[in-house]
Amino acid sequence: QSPVTEATAKAVPALPDAQTVTAVTHYTDRLFSFRVTRPASLRFRSGEFVMIGLMGDPHPETGKQKPLLRAYSIASPSWDEELEFYSIKVEDGPLTSKLQHIEVGDQIILKPKPVGTLVHDALLPGKRIYFFSTGTGFAPFASLLREPDTYENYDEVIVTHTCRDVAELTYGANLIESIKQDEMMIELLGEENLAKIRYYPTTTREKSAKMGRITTLIENGELFTDLGVPPLNPETDRAMVCGSLAFNKDIAALMEAAGLHEGANSEPGEFVIEKAFVG
Ligand code: A2P
Numbered sequence: 313q314s315p316v317t318e319a320t321a322k323a324v325p326a327l328p329d330a331q332t333v334t335a336v337t338h339y340t341d342r343l344f345s346f347r348v349t350r351p352a353s354l355r356f357r358s359g360e361f362v363m364i365g366l367m368g369d370p371h372p373e374t375g376k377q378k379p380l381l382r383a384y385s386i387a388s389p390s391w392d393e394e395l396e397f398y399s400i401k402v403e404d405g406p407l408t409s410k411l412q413h414i415e416v417g418d419q420i421i422l423k424p425k426p427v428g429t430l431v432h433d434a435l436l437p438g439k440r441i442y443f444f445s446t447g448t449g450f451a452p453f454a455s456l457l458r459e460p461d462t463y464e465n466y467d468e469v470i471v472t473h474t475c476r477d478v479a480e481l482t483y484g485a486n487l488i489e490s491i492k493q494d495e496m497m498i499e500l501l502g503e504e505n506l507a508k509i510r511y512y513p514t515t516t517r518e519k520s521a522k523m524g525r526i527t528t529l530i531e532n533g534e535l536f537t538d539l540g541v542p543p544l545n546p547e548t549d550r551a552m553v554c555g556s557l558a559f560n561k562d563i564a565a566l567m568e569a570a571g572l573h574e575g576a577n578s579e580p581g582e583f584v585i586e587k588a589f590v591g
Contacts, residue, residue, distance in 0.1 A: 356426035446555035449588035463505035477518035
């Protein structure tokens with residue numbers, strides 16, 4: 313065998329739909345975010361998700377590699393020239409056990425077919441929008457909070473984020489802080505629009521200014537008293553929900569009890585739901 317053929321045989325196959333990592337930030341041993349180049353042809357609506365991943369390990373006998381893909385909400389807004397993602401790290405998670413080690417310059421696979429229900433088109437017009445999230449479920453809202461339509465459509469934008477501890481709130485807290493201070497963001501979204509954001513972070517396993525599951529704080533009315541807003545009303549209030557399956561189910565029940573109906577792209581309603589990427 314000539315050295316050339318040997319080299320060719322060993323060459324790593326180019327990733328299909330490859331994009332290059334441009335930034336990586338680790339927040340805790342469970343959470344990180346990263347940015348990648350955006351395919352020139354990719355158009356999406358803020359709040360949608362795409363399939364991303366890496367090549368899996370070679371098959372022990374055939375040596376063949378298959379892509380390992382998972383759904384990830386795009387955390388960056390539709391106008392951004394790069395794409396941002398916010399991810400959990402799961403030690404034995406097939407994808408995230410590898411993905412957590414990516415570095416600037418590495419490549420990931422990104423299928424450029426955005427879909428999802430956490431989009432303004434799936435909601436009827438209203439006065440006040442709630443973004444309810446837990447854990448990495450904050451990601452689609454990181455996109456929507458940087459989207460001008462969010463502020464054009466609503467007078468108030470209430471963002472709740474519940475995590476186990478304070479460190480897990482960092483990505484969301486930093487994002488809100490940065491959009492309120494970044495000159496480019498202020499110019500794009502408007503200072504008076506940014507004043508519509510009401511950020512309501514809570515923790516469940518570490519002491520913080522506000523503790524408790526958001527579901528409990530809705531049920532006992534504390535959320536509304538704390539913010540000085542009336543209880544949920546299907547005439548005025550809209551909601552987008554993103555968290556674990558159990559969380560989504562519990563919030564959906566609370567929305568329905570308040571008279572809000574679930575919407576979809578084909579039939580807009582008063583609230584919409586999407587499962588956050590887990591594992
Ligand atoms: P808790 O600590 O009481 O389980 P995780 O990190 O496990 O994804 O959870 C993120 C946050 O979501 C935690 O603060 C957790 O609270 C909360 N949570 C999990 N399930 C629900 C649920 N069904 N309703 C409301 N909050 C939930």
